[in-house]
Structures are given as structure tokens and as C-alpha cells.
Amino acid sequence: xxxxxxxxxxxxxxxxxxxxxxxxxxxxxxxxxxxxxxxxxxxxxxxxxxxxxxxxxxxxxxxxxxxxxxxxxxxxxxxxxxxxxxxxxxxxxxxxxxxxxxxxxxxxxxxxxxxxxxxxxxxxxxxxxxxxxxxxxxxxxxxxxxxxxxxxxxxxxxxxxxxxxxxxxxxxxxxxxxxxxxxxxxxxxxxxxxxxxxxxxxxxxxxxxxxxxxxxxxxxxxxxxxxxxxxxxxxxxxxxxxxxxxxxxxxxxxxxxxxxxxxxxxxxxxxxxxxxxxxxxxxxxxxxxxxxxxxxxxxxxxxxxxxxxxxxxxxxxxxxxxxxxxxxxxxxxxxxxxxxxxxxxxxxxxxxxxxxxxxxxxxxxxxxxxxxxxxxxxxxxxxxxxxxxxxxxxxxxxxxxxxxxxxxxxxxxxxxxxxxxxxxxxxxxxxxxxxxxxxxxxxxxxxxxxxxxxxxxxxxxxxxxxxxxxxxxxxxxxxx
Numbered sequence: 001x002x003x004x005x006x007x008x009x010x011x012x013x014x015x016x017x018x019x020x021x022x023x024x025x026x027x028x029x030x031x032x033x034x035x036x037x038x039x040x041x042x043x044x045x046x047x048x049x050x051x052x053x054x055x056x057x058x059x060x061x062x063x064x065x066x067x068x069x070x071x072x073x074x075x076x077x078x079x080x081x082x083x084x085x086x087x088x089x090x091x092x093x094x095x096x097x098x099x100x101x102x103x104x105x106x107x108x109x110x111x112x113x114x115x116x117x118x119x120x121x122x123x124x125x126x127x128x129x130x131x132x133x134x135x136x137x138x139x140x141x142x143x144x145x146x147x148x149x150x151x152x153x154x155x156x157x158x159x160x161x162x163x164x165x166x167x168x169x170x171x172x173x174x175x176x177x178x179x180x181x182x183x184x185x186x187x188x189x190x191x192x193x194x195x196x197x198x199x200x201x202x203x204x205x206x207x208x209x210x211x212x213x214x215x216x217x218x219x220x221x222x223x224x225x226x227x228x229x230x231x232x233x234x235x236x237x238x239x240x241x242x243x244x245x246x247x248x249x250x251x252x253x254x255x256x257x258x259x260x261x262x263x264x265x266x267x268x269x270x271x272x273x274x275x276x277x278x279x280x281x282x283x284x285x286x287x288x289x290x291x292x293x294x295x296x297x298x299x300x301x302x303x304x305x306x307x308x309x310x311x312x313x314x315x316x317x318x319x320x321x322x323x324x325x326x327x328x329x330x331x332x333x334x335x336x337x338x339x340x341x342x343x344x345x346x347x348x349x350x351x352x353x354x355x356x357x358x359x360x361x362x363x364x365x366x367x368x369x370x371x372x373x374x375x376x377x378x379x380x381x382x383x384x385x386x387x388x389x390x391x392x393x394x395x396x397x398x399x400x401x402x403x404x405x406x407x408x409x410x411x412x413x414x415x416x417x418x419x420x421x422x423x424x425x426x427x428x429x430x431x432x433x434x435x436x437x438x439x440x441x442x443x444x445x446x447x448x449x450x451x452x453x454x455x456x457x458x459x460x461x462x463x464x465x466x467x468x469x470x471x472x473x474x475x476x477x478x479x480x
């Protein structure tokens with residue numbers, strides 16, 4: 001079989017609320033270290049890191065663009081581009097934006113659309129399946145991947161094949177119809193019937209076939225997205241889509257917008273092990289529980305427990321389960337989840353409840369990533385806040401001031417320079433820097449190693465929006 005260059009498109013949207021508290025709005029599940037010490041996004045990148053695949057094009061939101069670059073750097077990979085959506089519009093506009101971007105350089109390109117939050121066990125088998133589907137894609141078919149079902153799953157959509165024998169075919173097969181998420185009895189009947197596959201949300205298509213499909217059945221999306229791509233601007237790896245045109249596109253999935261309205265569909269069966277890692281029970285299954293059925297992750301231990309997930313993301317906090325049966329306990333720095341494994345699908349209800357109570361834990365983890373590195377809140381009380389900051393090599397905080405707070409920096413490791421008002425000085429481990437309220441300041445790391453510091457904020461308002469940023473230092477500064 002001739003190897004053809006496939007252009008991967010990795011979709012990095014979604015919040016994964018059923019994996020709370022490890023997954024939050026500012027730390028979606030695809031970026032959390034959920035399985036085997038790597039993120040699901042990194043797994044998706046490695047899935048297509050081979051001969052026959054171009055550098056991936058990643059589609060994400062503005063809040064996550066720097067996290068994409070950071071996680072790629074951690075596995076020493078670079079993107080073809082990171083397309084930045086002005087806001088989330090679901091998969092139909094996202095996929096089209098990537099297809100049109102790639103088509104500008106290669107009008108005959110074949111794209112492989114992958115979610116960033118799934119896991120495939122047999123990587124070699126998946127790469128082979130993708131290559132086997134290329135002829136059908138080049139012939140103008142929209143190829144979707146159908147997964148061999150292993151249980152009567154009610155959380156997935158299904159693909160119905162015209163022929164039960166096609167379920168284990170090694171090339172794309174005709175699709176009879178899409179089936180929405182079923183109840184358990186229907187799911188069991190489809191599993192027994194042998195003509196249904198799980199709909200994994202993965203697609204292989206030529207960019208010309210993608211454009212033709214949108215023009216035919218979703219012209220409003222095509223007009224809006226093509227305008228946004230035409231108005232895009234490049235900033236290093238980032239491609240920022242034009243906001244005005246993007247806002248005109250409806251938010252809709254590609255299944256509803258395109259696939260269920262198109263006739264040129266085919267299904268590539270795949271039986272190499274797949275999971276959407278959508279809830280804690282799937283994490284338990286994917287993590288290979290021990291002989292007692294327990295999955296222990298981090299600083300945790302189980303005594304006389306059976307079929308449990310015990311997970312601690314806090315290095316200095318021990319979690320111990322005693323006489324537990326089929327339970328899940330997940331501990332982060334700011335939240336603890338305790339529930340039966342049978343309630344995995346209901347964890348999103350916890351997030352809704354916390355939002356109703358205006359609890360920040362619903363959507364915000366204590367660690368937040370920025371272009372320059374990251375910060376993590378250690379303690380937040382009335383009148384003060386303590387943070388840990390890591391400034392990456394050759395990065396700088398913005399030149400800024402705060403109207404409502406003063407700050408005290410304690411350098412723990414690394415070396416750099418600090419600007420406070422019109423004074424610049426070098427800083428090294430053990431040194432302290434005081435920044436008065438209203439003072440213009442900046443931290444610069446010009447070295448080859450990260451800088452670690454503790455920041456103590458004191459003031460009557462400590463919100464992240466209390467920042468005035470400057471492009472250049474004013475000649476004269478007043479802090480009165």
C-alpha cells in the first residue's frame with residue numbers, strides 16, 4: 001500500500017464536565033494528565049506522529065492556545081498551525097476552518113479529523129486503517145470511523161451498516177444510517193444484531209469534498225467560515241480567525257450539519273481499542289485495575305477495597321480508602337469527589353450545582369496557563385492572595401500595574417530582571433521584590449531555565465482584571 005501524506009486536524013474544544021474535578025473549563029480533560037501520565041491531547045498528537053502524516057493543525061479557543069503550545073513542547077513536537085476560534089461554535093465550523101486553511105496550501109489534501117480527548121490502544125492499527133481509507137476519501141467520500149462495540153453503551157451514537165459482515169472489513173463500507181444515543185435495551189439489541197458500530201467522531205475526507213459538502217447542505221456555515229479564514233491573521237504558530245465573519249456561523253456539530261444530510265458517506269470499521277475517556281468509569285477501565293479491581297493513582301492507597309478508583313493529584317496529601325466497593329474518590333488541591341462508580345455519568349450534575357452556587361471550583365482550577373508560563377493560587381483570603389509563578393525561559397510578564405493591590409515577589413529559583421517604576425535590577429534566588437500599589441512593573445526571564453517565585457498580593461480587590469498593561473514604559477510615572 002502506497003503511503004499518502006494525511007493532514008491531521010485535532011479538535012481541542014469541550015470541557016469534559018464528567019471528569020470533574022480533574023477537568024475544568026480552564027483545564028479541559030484533553031489537557032489533564034488523565035491516563036498513563038500524559039494528556040489525551042498529547043496522545044492524539046502521538047497517534048499521527050509517523051511517516052505519512054503532516055504536522056497537525058490544531059483548532060482551539062483563545063484561552064487554550066498557549067496550553068496547546070506548551071503541551072506540544074513537552075513532547076518535542078510542533079504544530080502545522082494552531083487555529084484560534086473567536087468563540088466555540090461546535091465541530092462543523094471548526095472542521096471547515098481547518099479544511100479551508102489546509103486547502104490554501106494543498107487543494108488536493110486529505111484531512112484526518114481527530115478529537116483531542118479520545119484514546120486508541122492499537123496505534124499501528126489505527127494508522128493502517130487511516131491509510132486504507134485514503135482511496136475512498138480521494139474518490140470523494142466522507143469517511144467516518146466506526147468502532148467495534150464491546151458493551152451496550154448508551155453514551156455514544158451509533159453507525160448502522162447495510163451488511164453485518166461489513167463490521168470487520170478492512171476498507172470503508174456503505175453507511176445505512178446514523179443512530180442517536182439509545183436507551184440500554186436498544187443498545188443491547190444493536191450489539192446483538194452485529195450491524196452497528198460506535199460513532200467515534202473521527203473523519204477522513206479530502207478538502208475539496210469537505211468544501212463541496214458545506215456548499216451543498218450548509219451554505220450559511222460555508223459563507224461565514226470562509227470569510228473568517230480569509231480575514232484571518234497569522235501570529236507565529238497561531239492563526240486567528242476573523243471574528244466578525246465567524247460570529248455569523250451557527251454553532252452545530254458536523255454530524256447534524258453535514259454528515260446526516262450527505263449521500264457520499266462511508267464507514268471505516270476499526271477494532272483496535274478505543275475510548276472517549278468520557279467519565280471516571282472509563283478512566284478506571286483504561287487504567288488497568290489491579291487484581292482487586294482497584295485503580296490507584298498518585299498519593300493513594302486501598303485497604304480491603306474492591307473495584308475502586310482512588311486518585312490524588314496533590315503530591316503532599318495522602319488519600320486512603322477502607323472497605324470501599326465500586327467507589328471513585330478523586331482529590332485535587334481545591335476539590336474532592338466521592339461517588340459510586342455507577343454515578344459516573346452524573347458528575348456533570350455536580351458542576352451544574354456548583355455553578356448555581358457561584359463556586360469557582362465548578363470551572364476554574366487553581367493553575368492557569370499564560371503565554372509566559374503559569375501561575376497557581378496557593379491561598380486566597382479576604383485582603384490577600386498567595387500564588388506560585390513559573391516564568392518559562394526567555395519569557396516575560398507583561399509590563400503592567402495594579403490599581404487595588406501591592407505585590408511582594410520572592411525568587412525561589414532561576415535568575416532574571418525586574419522593572420519597578422523606572423528602576424531595573426537583576427534578581428536571583430532568595431531575593432525579595434516589593435511592588436507598591438499602582439507601580440508599573442515587569443519580570444523578565446532571559447535565561448535558559450525557568451524562574452520560580454512566590455507572589456503575595458495584598459489589597460482590597462484581587463481579581464485578575466485589575467491589570468493595566470503597557471506597550472512601553474512611560475517616560476514619567478506617577479503612582480499617586
